[in-house]
Amino acid sequence: MWQFFHKLGSPKWFYGIATRLMPWLLVVGAALLLAGVVWGLAFAPKDYLQGNSYRIIFIHVPTAFLAQSVYIMMAVAAVVTLVWRMKLADVFVKAVAPVGLVLTFLALFTGAVWGKPTWGTWWIWDARLTSMLILLFLYGGVIALDRAINDEKSAARAVSVLVLVGVVNIPIIKYSVEWWNTLHQPATFKLTEKPSMPAEMWVPLLLSVLGLYFIFGWLACLRMQTEIIFREQRTRWVKDLVMAGRP
Amino acid sequence: MAFESLSAFIAMEGHGPYVWTCYGVFVVLLAGLMLWSQRRRRTTMEACRRNYEREAQGQQRTARPAATFTRVEVSQD
Amino acid sequence: MHPIRKKRLTIVLFLLAGIGVAVALTTYALRQNINLFYDPSQIAAGEAPRDVRIRAGGMVEEGSVIRDPDSLKVEFRVTDFNSSVPVEYTGILPDLFAEGQGVVAMGKLDGQGRFVADQVLAKHDENYMPPEVADALEKASKAQPKAGETAQSPSY
Numbered sequence: 319m320w321q322f323f324h325k326l327g328s329p330k331w332f333y334g335i336a337t338r339l340m341p342w343l344l345v346v347g348a349a350l351l352l353a354g355v356v357w358g359l360a361f362a363p364k365d366y367l368q369g370n371s372y373r374i375i376f377i378h379v380p381t382a383f384l385a386q387s388v389y390i391m392m393a394v395a396a397v398v399t400l401v402w403r404m405k406l407a408d409v410f411v412k413a414v415a416p417v418g419l420v421l422t423f424l425a426l427f428t429g430a431v432w433g434k435p436t437w438g439t440w441w442i443w444d445a446r447l448t449s450m451l452i453l454l455f456l457y458g459g460v461i462a463l464d465r466a467i468n469d470e471k472s473a474a475r476a477v478s479v480l481v482l483v484g485v486v487n488i489p490i491i492k493y494s495v496e497w498w499n500t501l502h503q504p505a506t507f508k509l510t511e512k513p514s515m516p517a518e519m520w521v522p523l524l525l526s527v528l529g530l531y532f533i534f535g536w537l538a539c540l541r542m543q544t545e546i547i548f549r550e551q552r553t554r555w556v557k558d559l560v561m562a563g564r565p
Numbered sequence: 566m567a568f569e570s571l572s573a574f575i576a577m578e579g580h581g582p583y584v585w586t587c588y589g590v591f592v593v594l595l596a597g598l599m600l601w602s603q604r605r606r607r608t609t610m611e612a613c614r615r616n617y618e619r620e621a622q623g624q625q626r627t628a629r630p631a632a633t634f635t636r637v638e639v640s641q642d
Numbered sequence: 643m644h645p646i647r648k649k650r651l652t653i654v655l656f657l658l659a660g661i662g663v664a665v666a667l668t669t670y671a672l673r674q675n676i677n678l679f680y681d682p683s684q685i686a687a688g689e690a691p692r693d694v695r696i697r698a699g700g701m702v703e704e705g706s707v708i709r710d711p712d713s714l715k716v717e718f719r720v721t722d723f724n725s726s727v728p729v730e731y732t733g734i735l736p737d738l739f740a741e742g743q744g745v746v747a748m749g750k751l752d753g754q755g756r757f758v759a760d761q762v763l764a765k766h767d768e769n770y771m772p773p774e775v776a777d778a779l780e781k782a783s784k785a786q787p788k789a790g791e792t793a794q795s796p797s798y
Contacts, residue, residue, distance in 0.1 A: 355588070359584075359588070360566060360567060360568065360574060361566060361567055362567060363567055363772035363773070363774075364567060364578075364772065364773065365770045365771065365772070365773075366771055366772065366773040366775070366776030366777075367738060367743075367766060367776075368738065368766065368770075369577075369578050369579075369580060370577035370578050370580040370581075370584060371577075371580040371583055371584060372770060373577070373580075373584050374583065374584055374587045375770075377587060377588060377591045378587070381591070397651075397654055400650055400653075400654050401647050401650045401651045401654060402647060416598075417598065420594055420595075420598050423594070424590070424591055424594060424595075427587070427590055428587040428590075428591065431583050431586055431587050432583065432587070434583065435580055435583050435736075435737060436736070436737070436738055436764060436766060437736060437738075437763045437764055437765065437766075438735075438736030438737075438738075438761075438762065438763045438764055439761075439763055442678070442763070444678040445677075445678065479657070482654065482657060482658060482661075483657075483661055485658070486661050486662055486665045490665070490669070497669075497673075498673065498677045498678065499677045499678050499679050499681065499699055500678050501678055501746055501763060501765050503765070503766055503767050503768040504767070504768045505768065506768050506770070514767075514768045514769045514770065515769070515770040515771065516770075516771060516772065516775065518772070519770055519771075519772075533595070533599075536599075537598065537599060537602055540602050540603060540606060541602050541605075541606075543606055544602070544605050544606040544609050547606070547609050547610060547613060548609050548613075551613045551616070556613070557613075557617055560610050560613045560614050560617065561614065561617060
């Protein structure tokens with residue numbers, strides 16, 4: 319167990335695993351996402367109240383869901399950075415923060431465009447929407463803080479602390495719709511109950527959520543590899559890797 | 566198929582502009598992020614390769630390492 | 643585990659717990675401000691301030707909507723099945739506005755307990771279904787009005 323943990327911390331070992339995993343992540347992710355989106359857009363029945371505007375759910379829920387899970391993963395990595403000083407954990411946080419930023423922006427944007435025809439407004443300062451906006455600023459803050467500090471180790475520590483401080487926002491996002499009166503409706507998927515929609519609606523939604531997860535996995539591997547090459551450029555193995563195929 | 570014709574599919578009973586704006590922005594940003602990430606790995610590798618080559622030339626001439634790497638030198642942004 | 647790591651882990655856990663408690667206390671103190679709207683029971687109990695811009699939310703009472711034939715003026719009652727508040731609004735209503743649907747109205751309470759709204763937003767629940775299923779459900783609930791009512795009540 320501990321040996322595996324230490325191996326996981328080796329950038330060289332991770333680089334090799336990532337190279338082997340990435341084609342699968344991309345193919346499976348693209349297939350699932352495409353299937354979910356096409357099914358949701360063209361084949362799922364329309365909603366009895368909202369008509370066709372509800373079809374935005376097939377990208378709104380996946381991006382919102384991923385935006386939060388990515389932050390939770392970053393928080394776990396931040397604990398590992400602070401306690402075990404594992405290089406890869408820090409590499410992960412830096413590699414995925416921009417991905418989280420884009421996903422959060424997409425969740426907010428699709429939510430706003432969906433809100434206009436259904437609620438009657440693009441934006442409202444209710445608990446769910448505001449806490450999601452805070453998540454966007456947290457991702458932005460993580461990226462900015464990392465850029466602001468030149469020393470790699472200080473940057474890793476400062477970023478980890480910021481990520482951990484921000485993690486309290488996640489339960490607030492999740493439970494905002496239950497703790498307070500909000501305009502936003504409660505969650506469609508709950509772990510304990512069956513989904514509040516028929517199978518011909520929730521199956522495509524689940525497909526696109528899973529697909530986006532795989533795409534995120536691919537992006538994380540790719541961006542971590544970039545960060546590893548940059549940081550380990552003085553090591554023998556990176557030099558061999560970069561110069562491979564060169565005369 | 567939930568729609569009878571292609572034009573009905575695009576119109577979405579009046580909700581077309583909203584639905585298609587969302588999907589358009591989603592595709593552009595996600596694809597953009599994927600392509601940008603892939604390009605960044607390639608440019609990072611090329612920058613490292615140039616460094617190694619410069620280093621090798623420097624060693625031939627002066628027989629000692631001329632360049633040292635710091636985190637600032639090859640900036641990420 | 644290595645003692646230094648154990649110490650670091652403890653510090654991290656304390657940090658997290660501390661922030662958690664701080665945020666929990668803050669949100670608890672602010673809970674009234676975080677609520678997007680007052681529900682009709684709170685307004686009937688006099689918890690909502692008068693002549694200040696507030697939001698009122700609930701369900702549009704069945705059969706309470708009166709549209710003025712000459713203007714965009716609408717009157718309806720918003721209910722939470724315990725109390726209801728009369729609402730007055732002039733303007734365009736969102737597509738989803740209908741009797742039995744959730745709404746959030748923004749405006750002021752006047753002296754007589756009427757809510758004069760300047761904006762009405764539709765609130766929908768997390769239930770999605772195809773139109774045919776909704777029709778079938780409605781037919782079934784007309785046959786058994788009691789069952790239909792209890793199924794609807796918690797979801798405004």
